Structures are given as structure tokens and as C-alpha cells.
Amino acid sequence: MHFQFDDRLNSFRQEVRDFVAANLPAHIVNRQRHKSFAPDDLHTAEWQAILHKNGWSVPGWPLEYGGTGWSPLQQFVFNDECAAADAPVFPWGPRDMVGPIIYTFGSDYLKETFLPMIREGRHYWCQGFSEPGSGSDLASLRTTAVRQGDSYIVNGQKIWTSGAAVAKWGFFLVKTDTSGKPQQGISFLIIDMSTPGISVRPIQQMDGDDHLCEVFLDNVAVPVEHLVGEEGKGWTYAKDLLDHERTGSSYIFWNKRELAKAREIASSETIDGIAVIDSEPFRSRLARIEAQLTALEWSVLRMLADEQTPWHPSALASCLKVRGAQLQQSITDLQMQAMGRKSLRFIAPQQMADFPVSTLWPDYLVGKTSVALITRAATIYGGTLQIQRTIIAKMAFGV
Ligand SMILES: Cc1cc2nc3c(=O)[nH]c(=O)nc-3n(C[C@H](O)[C@H](O)[C@H](O)COP(=O)(O)OP(=O)(O)OC[C@H]3O[C@@H](n4cnc5c(N)ncnc54)[C@H](O)[C@@H]3O)c2cc1C
Known part of the structure; x- marks a missing residue:
């Protein structure tokens, strides 16, 4: 091609x-x-x-x-x-996930209330899907929403909710019916994060940040108008979200930018008097990663150009996610290799804005170690690599 x-x-x-x-x-x-x-x-x-x-x-x-x-x-x-x-x-949540779900399945009230604020970027949103014990097996979630008059009363716990401590709104999967198959009783609710009964506890991460959170919901009253689509159809809507994430899951733009930064670091840093970019082991690793990233970019472009493929969309999305996540890790590893010993210096996220840059510590080094640590999670969030491979096996090869 x-x-x-x-x-x-x-x-x-x-x-x-x-x-x-x-x-x-x-x-x-x-x-x-x-x-x-x-x-x-x-x-x-x-x-x-x-x-x-x-x-x-x-x-x-x-x-x-x-x-x-x-x-x-x-x-x-x-x-x-x-x-x-x-x-x-x-943050993909509002623009690429909940926004499309609202304009596709939501009521006029939801469209009029939420689409303008998402367009204008007025508020930060969080995604309350995962629970302790319900990550890969999301359908087993146990947070309940019981209809009482004009409200749903929500009780339960979410975990790994990115940005919950700063979010004004959240989109949540809850159980409105526990009698049938696990997927059938799940509903999709929009919740105001300042509602009484919600408490948020940030989790300390190894990159020094704490944007992942536990969210506790204790008799939280949510207006019934904040139900998206039909009660019990939340699982279908949540799966639809994945389609909106299809090409985003490759992290292609982030990977391209960070690879360019790896080059920038390697062109400026020296080890034993030799520019890192001129060292043979570094160059061959860089070349391999560049080839993989180019292949990924072309795969994304082929999908966008609507080239015919016999593969199921979910299998393609999972392929992009596997490669994109692996590249996030190998590109940040490459940055660490280019930094050499300097990669051992950890600068906490809270210190980054005011970090005194100097010739020895130019700005392209600030934050890199922290980002390399958090990208270990790239093979977990949005569905682990093991789960993606199972989807590929089932959807592409019928195994
Ligand atoms: C940085 C980060 C941000 C996140 N942000 C959010 C967020 O904003 N909102 C949200 O709702 N969630 C979020 N998550 C949660 C994420 O979706 C889950 O961590 C993920 O789905 C895995 O679930 P789990 O942690 O419960 O692990 P588990 O499902 O318990 O998996 C543990 C291990 O077992 C393996 N495993 C499990 N089942 C199978 C199987 N059937 N076959 C083979 N292997 C299997 C997994 O691959 C994994 O290696 C985030 C997670 C991270 C790390």
C-alpha cells in the first residue's frame, strides 16, 4: 500500500x-x-x-x-x-465518550443540558465504571440504583476513577435490576459529583500523582432525568463507547509526540562524550520503534480511509490498543535510555511547574521519569492486554 x-x-x-x-x-x-x-x-x-x-x-x-x-x-x-x-x-471522557452517548441515546433534556457544556469544555468529567472486583469482568459490578419517586438512590463503590477529585460530573454504570443475566440490569447514569453522599478518596500512585480515586456512593439521590437512554440498556451503551475509542486507543498522537521527544533528548544528551543518538544500540532500538509506530499509524489511517477489512471492528480496536499501549511503554523506556543516569532523578508532579531548569537539567528532562512510571498502566486501563488478546482470538480467529 x-x-x-x-x-x-x-x-x-x-x-x-x-x-x-x-x-x-x-x-x-x-x-x-x-x-x-x-x-x-x-x-x-x-x-x-x-x-x-x-x-x-x-x-x-x-x-x-x-x-x-x-x-x-x-x-x-x-x-x-x-x-x-x-x-x-x-480527557476523552466528555468529548469522545459521554458526549456521543448523549447525542445518540439521550433525551432532549440531556442533550440541551450537557452537550453545550461539553462543547465549551466547562467542566471536567470522570468515568465511574470499574469497581473492586469488577474491572475486566465489568458486568459483575455491584453498585445499585433503586428508583424512588423522581430519583434513583445509588449505593456502592467505584475505583480507579481518573480525575474524580476534580470532576464536576461523572458517567456511571449501575445495577437497576439484579434478577436477570449480569449485563441486562445495567444502566447508565450521569451524576453530579457534588451530590450529598459522594465521597472521593485519591489513591497515591508510583508516579507521585494521585489522580486515580476511590469513589464511595452512600444513598446518593440522582434525578431520573439523568438516566441515559433506557433503563437496563447501559451495557449496550458502554460497549458503544468502545467504538468511539477505536482509533483513540492506539494513543498514536501521544506516541508520535513522545518519540519526537526521545529523539530530542538523545540528540542533546551525551554518555561518555558521545551523543546518545550516535550510539549504535540506541539507534537500532530507535529505528525498530519508529518502524512499529509507522506501521501503527498506517493501520489507523487505513481504518480511517475505510479500507475494506474482513476483521470485526472490536478485533481491530483491540489490535490498536495492544500495539499502542506497548509503544507507550517502549517509547518512554527509550526516553529513559536516552537520559541515562539522569532518569534516576525523580521529580514529583507537584514540583514540575516550578522546577529550576538549567543547562544540566534542561526542560525536556522534567517529568519524563514520572511519565515513564505511569505508562506502566497503559497495558491495564481501557482493558488489559490479556483481555484484548482474548477479544482478538474470538473476533478475528473464532477461537
Ligand atoms: C491508570 C488507570 C486509569 C484508570 N481509569 C479508570 C477510569 O477512569 N474509570 C474506570 O472505570 N476505570 C478506570 N481504570 C480501571 C481499569 O479499567 C481496570 O483496572 C482494568 O479494566 C482491569 O481491571 P482490574 O484492575 O480489576 O484487574 P482484573 O480484572 O482483576 O485483572 C487482573 C489481572 O488478571 C487478568 N485477567 C482478568 N480476567 C482475565 C481473563 N478472563 N483472561 C485472562 N486474563 C485475565 C488481567 O489481564 C490482569 O492481568 C483505570 C485503571 C488504571 C490503571
Whole structure:
């Protein structure tokens, strides 16, 4: 296959590049370069508001809900350019997950209430799916929602809820019926995180951050209007979310950006007087990873270009997730290799913004060790690699 962007896409890329160069504030770029992996809600919201003014904040949504009408390849180019310029990587939750679920299955009330705030990036959202004992086997979740008058009364516990401590809204899977098959009684609720009865406990992570949380729900009253779609259909909607994550799960833009940074580090750092980029073992590892990333990018582009494939979409999504997660780890490992002994110095996320950069500690080194540690989780979140391989075996090979 010979893949090339045509003139139209190339001039679109230039338009996006010019817009980003003119409108992405320097303080946001600076912060992106000195931060850990966790989404930065304030700067993300600021960037989202800038994009919103230009009509670009929810590119993939249908036109009637504020989308751009761009083709999948245009959206790819847009995300590619934003990431390359160090724009905040969006928390996927609102834009790519709950937003599409609301405009596809939600009531007019939900559309009118939530779609504008998501478009404008007004609030941070969290995803309350996993529970202690219900991660890979999500259908076994035990948080209940019992209808009482105009409310659901929610009781239970969620865990690993990213950003729950700063989220204004959350989308949750709860059990509204425990009598049938596990998948059948699951419903999809939008919950205001400041509702009485919710308590959030951050979990200390090995990268020094604590954006993952436990969420306890104790007699939390949720208005019935906040049920998305039909009661008991939450499992179907949650599976639909995965389709929206299909190409995002490859982390392609993040991987490209971080590989470019690995090159930058290796070109500047020396070991025993030799630039790391000139050392043979480093170069061959870099070449191997670059080839894998290019192959992944082309696979994503082939999907977006709608090239016919006999594979089931879930199997393709799982393939992208496996490769994307492995590359996140090998690219951050490569950065550690390029940093040599300096990678042993751990700078906590709280110290990154004010870290005194110097010739010895240039800004491209700040935060890298922390990010390398948190990317160990890339093969767990969004579904572990073992689970993805089982999906590939079933859906692609019928095993
Ligand atoms: C950084 C991070 C962020 C996260 N963010 C969120 C979030 O915002 N919201 C949310 O709801 N969840 C979130 N999660 C949770 C995540 O979805 C779960 O951790 C994941 O689904 C795995 O579930 P588990 O941790 O319960 O592990 P388990 O399901 O207990 O798995 C433990 C091990 O057993 C293996 N295993 C389990 N079942 C099988 C099987 N059938 N076949 C083969 N091997 C199997 C797994 O692959 C894994 O190696 C996050 C997790 C991490 C690490």
C-alpha cells in the first residue's frame, strides 16, 4: 500500500498548523512540557474554549450538535497537529465518550443540558465504571440504583476513577435490576459529583500523582432525568463507547509526540562524550520503534480511509490498543535510555511547574521519569492486554 495525503488534506494540515501556532497560548505549552501524565483540567478547559470560538471543539460530532463535518482523516490531521504542538491532550471522557452517548441515546433534556457544556469544555468529567472486583469482568459490578419517586438512590463503590477529585460530573454504570443475566440490569447514569453522599478518596500512585480515586456512593439521590437512554440498556451503551475509542486507543498522537521527544533528548544528551543518538544500540532500538509506530499509524489511517477489512471492528480496536499501549511503554523506556543516569532523578508532579531548569537539567528532562512510571498502566486501563488478546482470538480467529 502506498499512502499519501492529497493536496486538500495537506492544505488543511497547514490551516490547522497556522491556527494552533497563532492561538495556543505559550503558558499552556510550557505547562504541557512540565507536567505529569494526568490531564490538566484548567488548561484543557482554556484550550477547549479557544477551539470552541473557532467551531473546532468537538470535531467528530454531527453538525447539528456543533461538529465540524470533517472527514475522519481531517480529524486525524487535526489531532496530530494539536499533539505535535504540545496542546493539551483532551480527557476523552466528555468529548469522545459521554458526549456521543448523549447525542445518540439521550433525551432532549440531556442533550440541551450537557452537550453545550461539553462543547465549551466547562467542566471536567470522570468515568465511574470499574469497581473492586469488577474491572475486566465489568458486568459483575455491584453498585445499585433503586428508583424512588423522581430519583434513583445509588449505593456502592467505584475505583480507579481518573480525575474524580476534580470532576464536576461523572458517567456511571449501575445495577437497576439484579434478577436477570449480569449485563441486562445495567444502566447508565450521569451524576453530579457534588451530590450529598459522594465521597472521593485519591489513591497515591508510583508516579507521585494521585489522580486515580476511590469513589464511595452512600444513598446518593440522582434525578431520573439523568438516566441515559433506557433503563437496563447501559451495557449496550458502554460497549458503544468502545467504538468511539477505536482509533483513540492506539494513543498514536501521544506516541508520535513522545518519540519526537526521545529523539530530542538523545540528540542533546551525551554518555561518555558521545551523543546518545550516535550510539549504535540506541539507534537500532530507535529505528525498530519508529518502524512499529509507522506501521501503527498506517493501520489507523487505513481504518480511517475505510479500507475494506474482513476483521470485526472490536478485533481491530483491540489490535490498536495492544500495539499502542506497548509503544507507550517502549517509547518512554527509550526516553529513559536516552537520559541515562539522569532518569534516576525523580521529580514529583507537584514540583514540575516550578522546577529550576538549567543547562544540566534542561526542560525536556522534567517529568519524563514520572511519565515513564505511569505508562506502566497503559497495558491495564481501557482493558488489559490479556483481555484484548482474548477479544482478538474470538473476533478475528473464532477461537
Ligand atoms: C491508570 C488507570 C486509569 C484508570 N481509569 C479508570 C477510569 O477512569 N474509570 C474506570 O472505570 N476505570 C478506570 N481504570 C480501571 C481499569 O479499567 C481496570 O483496572 C482494568 O479494566 C482491569 O481491571 P482490574 O484492575 O480489576 O484487574 P482484573 O480484572 O482483576 O485483572 C487482573 C489481572 O488478571 C487478568 N485477567 C482478568 N480476567 C482475565 C481473563 N478472563 N483472561 C485472562 N486474563 C485475565 C488481567 O489481564 C490482569 O492481568 C483505570 C485503571 C488504571 C490503571
